[in-house]
Amino acid sequence: MTLTETDYGLAVAEIRNTLMECSVEVLESMFYCGVLGPTEELEHPYHRYAIGISGTWEGEFAMGMTEDAAAVLAANFAGLDGEADADQMAEVLSELSNILCGATLSRLNRNGIFHLSSPYALAMLPTGGHRVAVELEEGVLQATLRLGPVA
Amino acid sequence: MSTHLLVVDDSPAMRKMITRVIEMSGFELASLAHASDGAQALEILHQNQVDLVLTDINMPVMTGEELLREMAGNGMLKRIPVVVVSTDATDARMHQMMELGARGYVVKPFQPASLRSELERVMEIAQ
Numbered sequence: 162m163t164l165t166e167t168d169y170g171l172a173v174a175e176i177r178n179t180l181m182e183c184s185v186e187v188l189e190s191m192f193y194c195g196v197l198g199p200t201e202e203l204e205h206p207y208h209r210y211a212i213g214i215s216g217t218w219e220g221e222f223a224m225g226m227t228e229d230a231a232a233v234l235a236a237n238f239a240g241l242d243g244e245a246d247a248d249q250m251a252e253v254l255s256e257l258s259n260i261l262c263g264a265t266l267s268r269l270n271r272n273g274i275f276h277l278s279s280p281y282a283l284a285m286l287p288t289g290g291h292r293v294a295v296e297l298e299e300g301v302l303q304a305t306l307r308l309g310p311v312a
Numbered sequence: 313m314s315t316h317l318l319v320v321d322d323s324p325a326m327r328k329m330i331t332r333v334i335e336m337s338g339f340e341l342a343s344l345a346h347a348s349d350g351a352q353a354l355e356i357l358h359q360n361q362v363d364l365v366l367t368d369i370n371m372p373v374m375t376g377e378e379l380l381r382e383m384a385g386n387g388m389l390k391r392i393p394v395v396v397v398s399t400d401a402t403d404a405r406m407h408q409m410m411e412l413g414a415r416g417y418v419v420k421p422f423q424p425a426s427l428r429s430e431l432e433r434v435m436e437i438a439q
Contacts, residue, residue: 187421191329239325240332252325259323260420263399267419274404277370 171269171308176291180304183264184295188302191260193237200296203303207231208250209283210258214266217273220308222262225286226254230300255280261304314342315435316360320353320367320379321397330366330397330427337428350374354382357389364435365394369409380412393438395430397422 181199188194206225214220226234235245235253245253258280266275290307317334321327327346334341345360347353351374356362365383369376376396383389395416396409406417416434418427 183421190421190423238329240328249325252323256323256325256329260399264401264419264421267399267401271401271403273402275400275402279372 173291176269176306176308177293179265179268180291180306181293181295183261183268184293184302184304187257187260187264188234188295188297191238192234192257194234195298197296197298200294200301202292202294203227203286203301206286206301206303208254209286210254210280211283211287212258212262212280213278214262214275214308215278216275217270218266218275218308220306221287221290222258222265223283223286223290223305223307224254224258224261224303225283225305226302227300230297230302233297233299234302251282262306265304265306313435313439314340315431316343316345316363317341318345318347318353318356318360318362318365320347320350320365320371320376322348322368322371324348326368333424333427334431337424339428339431350376350379350382353379354389357383357392362392364431364438365392366397366431367394369396369398369400369405377409377412380409380414384413393434395434397427 185196188196203225207228208231209225211221211223232244235250238253239245239249290305292305294301294303319327319330345356347356349371367376393415396414397418399420401419416430418430
């Protein structure tokens, strides 16, 4: 049987609003990045990471972003004056996906117990799930949450 | 009083970010050590003076939860205050970590000022 968000007692709007709220808060407070507001979804984001979710709920969180957004976020988080190298970029984007996923799940279900996998790179973003895209001063970040067993 | 601080997190980026935030905040540090998991943290704790531990929960090799259990079972280490820094803000997890002996809990995302004030609050009580 495939579980859906409805089985978890969640409304679609609640998931999207929480994803958006967490994205803005995380980007502004820990990545020192100005958020301009919601925007169109990305078709082919340059960077793509995901985290597996198990525990009270199961599913997957995925994040994609444009190259310019990743460069700014990595430099800001790492406190660099110049550009982040590939390793620094991967470290920071992995941590960003971890923070976004954990913060979103905690807000959607304060009584849940969740186990998150280590972040992993994706060849392409999954279809389906609930997604939001935010426009930054430079670039775009997109976050997707899929609940229910992931193939 | 200056603090000998140990930061435990498997993410190198997060360790660096926390270090930078603490250094810039004006929190008085006597020394700063890093560990990438609970096992490495225990080695440092046994060999060095540490006044305060800042730890993530979800780490490979030994989690923050396991680190707290190990510290609670050791007469010397259980006196060292531990502050958990985690994205997990669920009631169950926060309750569990405080039950295991954590003295403070900072939820990511955090503002730099809130991290500093939590560290100062915990150190004030510990003294």
